[in-house]
Amino acid sequence: MKDYFEKLINEIESGLVKGIEPQNGILGKAMHYSLSVRGKRLRPLLFLTLIDAFEKNSLKYIDIACAIEYIHTYSLIHDDLPCMDNDDFRRGMPTVHKKFNDAIALLAGDTLLAAAFEKISFFDMPPEKVVNILKILTHSIGKNGMAGGQALDLEFNKNKKLIFKIQRKKTAELIKGTLLSGAEIVNMKEKDKDILEDVGNTIGIAFQMADDLLDIEGDEQKVGKKLHKDKINKSPNSVLYFGKDFVEKKIETSYKKSINMLKEINIDFPPFLSLIKKMVYRDR
């Protein structure tokens, strides 16, 4: 399994910077930098391992995997900006606006978002499939998805009733979109897709809760970004509002529920299941 993941990661890393020339002006440099800083690459890995669970030919779809990581990277660059979370470090390296400047970070994010949809639009696949994946992803990052979640986060104002809604929109929607994009590639049955959608929501929210735990008790060196910020920023961190025990228990139940649902739709590919586990039991 280690070799399998290593191979996928290598393909993702080279796919991400393909066509993005760092020598090509400051915008190219900033985009290249943002994509070269090693991340977990969770979303592309989820997408590719889900395909391999069915067809074992995931590398054919590496461009779509990379497009999904572009979307995630765009969201990180914009979130880190001074007017948002104002973060100086990400994955142990200076954030894009610290390395370059705010204007370039803004544009690098914008351009990655456009590049994501450009990559998918130009992908050599029946146009119905291209359109279906675009429907899934544009929806999952829009006002009812990731961006809407960010806005709710800004409006949070200690209203703890909003926390799980924020987590679903801000984090789970793109995870769900990633899984459903994979499902589209492997022609999953509609009723199985419904169950997978439920997995995406459940595990996506649990993933955000694991991130909340990290902020409270993680090790900054290991995590690569500034921690213990949620309390100061009055962020909707579930641990602050529901307590560590509640959150750990909820993560446990969500994980078990997800594994059961995956069993129901006959997904038992070990690398995929190991990713699901890694999402919620994170090294802190």
Next chain:
Amino acid sequence: MKDYFEKLINEIESGLVKGIEPQNGILGKAMHYSLSVRGKRLRPLLFLTLIDAFEKNSLKYIDIACAIEYIHTYSLIHDDLPCMDNDDFRRGMPTVHKKFNDAIALLAGDTLLAAAFEKISFFDMPPEKVVNILKILTHSIGKNGMAGGQALDLEFNKNKKLIFKIQRKKTAELIKGTLLSGAEIVNMKEKDKDILEDVGNTIGIAFQMADDLLDIEGDEQKVGKKLHKDKINKSPNSVLYFGKDFVEKKIETSYKKSINMLKEINIDFPPFLSLIKKMVYRDR
């Protein structure tokens, strides 16, 4: 012709805010605000009148016209931000970050961009056509188009050789993309599309030059935004570097060249031609 335009504009205005609920949180409010401030709606009008030049059924495609205006609006919101042009007024009204705040303006722009591609992806049309329009538009706003032009603008550093390249990328690419999207709808022949592409470039650059003239000698009341900023900001304003006479002459030649090319591909629909004229001879 006045009635014809009035009808199109009304459809555009109501299409733009369809599904964007101002009561739905601060993000919805900000998006709604940015779309309600009356603009020229040049790009959707170009798209619709080009379709009417062939098929007289442009209103069927109002959603795509509105998606193109979303893209333009996103670019204005982000351009106006303090880290970019730092503009307080646009179309005579406070810019989105002045009316709300920087974070919400950032997110409103991001969300409009996602919404543009969402609208097109969900548009009821053969998927090949949807994909072709997405190819055109994602390309025209990416690193080789609008966003790339913005980045070059930031790097300009009084290098006058870059001015027309910046104008082409920053402004002409989306105009060209708008025209080519219309051409896709009406099944224009490939060789006619090549000529239309040339029109897009030529008239797009001339449109930016007309904007440069406005900045130098326009009336702020009429234009609705702060003028005479390009000199202070050291922006790549063609009038500052090539002189008013040169620019006026170049606009004239570009306009005539465009009209001739349009004749060549049998486009003589008066509303479309009148828009092309209005783009370059602007009320100042």
